[in-house]
Amino acid sequence: MPILDGRKVSKEILLKLRADVSRMEMDNITPKLCVIMVGKNPASLSYIRQKQKACAFTGIAWEQFDYETDVTTNELIDKIQELNEDDSVHGILVQLPLPEHIFTPNVIRAIDPKKDVDGFTAYNLGKMFLSTDFEDLAPCTPLGVIRMLEFYNIPIKGQEAVIVGASNIVGKPLSTMFLNRNATVTTCHIHTKDLKYHTSRADILCVGVGKPDLIKEDMVKEGVVVVDIGVNRMPDGSLQGDTDFKKINKKASYITPVPGGAGPMTVACLMENTVKAAKRINNYK
Ligand code: GUN
Numbered sequence: 001m002p003i004l005d006g007r008k009v010s011k012e013i014l015l016k017l018r019a020d021v022s023r024m025e026m027d028n029i030t031p032k033l034c035v036i037m038v039g040k041n042p043a044s045l046s047y048i049r050q051k052q053k054a055c056a057f058t059g060i061a062w063e064q065f066d067y068e069t070d071v072t073t074n075e076l077i078d079k080i081q082e083l084n085e086d087d088s089v090h091g092i093l094v095q096l097p098l099p100e101h102i103f104t105p106n107v108i109r110a111i112d113p114k115k116d117v118d119g120f121t122a123y124n125l126g127k128m129f130l131s132t133d134f135e136d137l138a139p140c141t142p143l144g145v146i147r148m149l150e151f152y153n154i155p156i157k158g159q160e161a162v163i164v165g166a167s168n169i170v171g172k173p174l175s176t177m178f179l180n181r182n183a184t185v186t187t188c189h190i191h192t193k194d195l196k197y198h199t200s201r202a203d204i205l206c207v208g209v210g211k212p213d214l215i216k217e218d219m220v221k222e223g224v225v226v227v228d229i230g231v232n233r234m235p236d237g238s239l240q241g242d243t244d245f246k247k248i249n250k251k252a253s254y255i256t257p258v259p260g261g262a263g264p265m266t267v268a269c270l271m272e273n274t275v276k277a278a279k280r281i282n283n284y285k
Helices: 006-026 042-058 073-085 104-109 122-128 140-151 171-180 195-199 262-281
Strands: 032-038 061-067 091-094 160-164 184-188 204-207 225-228
Touching (some): 006 140, 006 262, 032 042, 032 073, 032 262, 042 061, 042 262, 061 073, 073 091, 091 262, 122 171, 140 171, 140 225, 140 262, 160 171, 160 195, 171 184, 184 195
Parallel strands (some): 032 091, 160 184, 160 204, 204 225
16 A cells, blocks of 8 residues: 655655745745744644754745743734734744634734735635635645645545544645545534544545544545544654554555654645745745
């Protein structure tokens, strides 16, 4: 069963972006990503390190703003407004989750959609609804899934795409992107009555809920393409996805490993969005 190798595909994307960035630099444009981090959530810090490394690799400038957990919603919004107005900044990312006392929708709403490289604003999410032509700054994890399938020439049109997880960051936008590409889409979530009934029908199964081994061998059909978006830190410190990789990989026609599947693709797509935003802001072809 072939592996969907997120490290390999993301490296190709990053190499292309590095060439793009060096061409832009010759025209005195350096794409710049600003990251706002609140608190010290270990998973968030680990994601941020990976994003920072990818920036260093591609030549994208990076600036990080760290806040204590007692920061207010307004302080964050003030910083975002400052970055919105700063012409040297092309991407603004607020690492989620934020502490409970922060009203996250208002923080996201403050980001200028042109600089919303996470694709989380209502403007960018709403545009995706229209068609692929309007997927300008699409959320990075769903975009990474689509890029991965495209890289391996896995057909989407007419396929049964089953998504487990309906978050605003992953499941909902991924469902929309599959629909835009003419898949037949089923979105499952915590209230789904019979998960196995749906997952067993999947030609393409994408799972991102954060429950290790949620999807077992008897829940998928022979030949399924599995994209595991789950990231679970196990008691022994290892990372594991939401699917039983060891058993399912014998049935699947393609499967992503965790780590090394969807994760690196998310980071690569963030870099892609940042370069795209920088080009658009500077009218650069
Ligand atoms: N937290 C988990 N995934 C993400 C992501 O893709 N972007 C941001 N900003 N926060 C996250």
